[in-house]
Amino acid sequence: MANLKEKAKEYEPKQVHNIAELESISTDSEVKSDEEAEFPYDYIEINNERYKVPTSVIASLKAILEENPSLKKFKVKKSGEGMNTKYTVIPLA
Numbered sequence: 001m002a003n004l005k006e007k008a009k010e011y012e013p014k015q016v017h018n019i020a021e022l023e024s025i026s027t028d029s030e031v032k033s034d035e036e037a038e039f040p041y042d043y044i045e046i047n048n049e050r051y052k053v054p055t056s057v058i059a060s061l062k063a064i065l066e067e068n069p070s071l072k073k074f075k076v077k078k079s080g081e082g083m084n085t086k087y088t089v090i091p092l093a
Contacts, residue, residue: 016043017051020078024092027061027071060089 019025029044031053043050057076065071073092080086
């Protein structure tokens with residue numbers, strides 16, 4: 001059993017990445033939800049890392065898929081911070 005000092009030194013907070021950090025995302029990626037978080041969110045998991053998927057990305061991807069249902073990959077560009085954050089979904093060939 002570790003003491004509190006050892007436990008504190010080893011502690012690394014859980015980090016959730018943002019989908020915009022990825023070079024490309026498959027439209028077949030499984031979306032999961034963390035309903036127990038202080039602020040529930042949707043995410044995809046890649047290499048045991050969580051990447052948050054904002055609702056605006058899902059809405060934009062829906063519009064793109066209506067025009068191009070065979071789309072397999074896309075990427076996301078993020079601009080702004082906080083309440084002024086904007087996401088742009090870019091289809092990839």
